[in-house]
Amino acid sequence: MSQLLAPTAGSPRSTSRTVRIASVPAGHPYVARVTAAPGVELLPDPTPPGAEPGRWWPPVVLDPAWVREHAAEADLLHVHFGTESFAPEHLARTLAAAREQGWPVVVTVHDLEHPQLTDQDGYRAQLDVLVPGADAVVTLTPGAAAEIRARWGRDALVVPHPRLLGEIPDDGGAPAPGGERVVGLHLKDLRPNVDAPAATRALLAAVADLRASGVAVRAEVRLHRAVRDEAARAEVRALCAAAGPAVDLVEHHRLDDAALAAALAGLDACVLPYAHGTHSGWLELCWDLGVPVAAPAVGYYAEQHPDGSVATSGPVGDAAGLATALRGLLGAATSTRPGTTERAALVRDRRERRLTADRAAAEQHAALYRDLLAGGPR
Known part of the structure; x- marks a missing residue:
């Protein structure tokens, strides 16, 4: 060295x-x-x-x-x-x-x-x-x-990535009417690594598969009003319109931190729409909020939390892989519903674990800085 x-x-x-x-x-x-x-x-x-x-x-x-x-x-x-x-x-x-x-x-x-x-x-x-x-x-x-x-x-x-959640949302998210599970897909402004049509198509097919097997579930697809790819937005809109009542398409301006946390807290699971990437801050925020994540088989998303809260779903657009991942996440013994005491307890527990981990991360950085300034090894 x-x-x-x-x-x-x-x-x-x-x-x-x-x-x-x-x-x-x-x-x-x-x-x-x-x-x-x-x-x-x-x-x-x-x-x-x-x-x-x-x-x-x-x-x-x-x-x-x-x-x-x-x-x-x-x-x-x-x-x-x-x-x-x-x-x-x-x-x-x-x-x-x-x-x-x-x-x-x-x-x-x-x-x-x-x-x-x-x-x-x-x-x-x-x-x-x-x-x-x-x-x-x-x-x-x-x-x-x-x-x-x-x-x-x-x-x-x-x-490891530190926490991103500031304050814990007061209501902890509201469950869907009728007891349906809600799987969210946040496409945001359609940045370059988001394959919105493929991710939407896969989610709608996965939800149809789950519903056919008796799982009460619906999709929630979200888009910003200002996007970078108008053609992709048009395709997402058409896919959702053709899917019927099993999907809600929600278009809104960019959410502030509190509104974003509240929107995520209302989910039973979240799907990452990334065609390429390495790590995800969005995944970290979901973990803070107790929301399990189905992540594509690119980068190292699953390694961010190897505790069963992240399921690898195959490449973006793999409907069968996504259905398998969601079935496992929603059926896991550790799965919690929005607005329940179990979800609230999970969020509090993870908050305490984050505080400990964040202190350790800060101490590791401080030690690294001081070692380098003292002429430590490269």
Whole structure:
């Protein structure tokens, strides 16, 4: 294992004081959770020129000139996401500037395949700069760590995803009238990794299969009013219209955090519509809310919670695989219904487990930062 390059701007920095992190981004719930340990301080996100307050992208921090200008304000650069705005050569110059200023660089690989992109070539080229060039690599699951090791020969620290749920919804979700189970498919704004027609078609076929076998279940398909693919939306609308009363199509503006939590809390299960991807924050929010998830057989979704709450359903569009996954999730002894005392107890239990895990994750990050600043091994 190679040794960490000592900061070129002098001797390793003292680890007895607060560690100041230039994070890309800073203003995100994930980043807030993993940097919540005492003695760790996040620099706020600089606002890009011309952007509205609170927007962090494209990240101003990922610029050699910014790093040099603000070198005295931070001790370490941690890159999470937002790199897609830059060429690989620009990222290489940013990493070099960080080292020139004595900043170690940490990269958390959230995505090995980028959910906001269709063509992955440019993003892979960015990873080819970031992963080998970092002083430490972090990821979320053992499977992702194994892929990182195979592709770049780097050992990644595995730290599970922290919680995303803020407050627990007061009502805990209302069960469907008549006792029907509700399986949700949230297509949001139809970003590039969402295969909306295939996912909708598979869900409707799976629900028809379950209903034919005596399972009282219905589908709830949700779309944002503003979408990126009008043709896909038209196809989803047509599929739902032809499916009859076993499906509700709900179109709405982007939900705020509380409304989103309430919508998810009312589900008996949730289906992920992803054609490609690596990890899912949506899955984490469902877990916090006690909602089991049927996930496609891509990425490492099932490894995020290997406790039976996630079932792999085959590739997106596999109706038979999805029906099997949903039948297992809905029939599991641990399955709970929205609005019940059992669901509420599950949510509270998971909240307590999250608080413990989040403290551990923050402590792992703090220890990593201090080790790097002390000249620890790469």
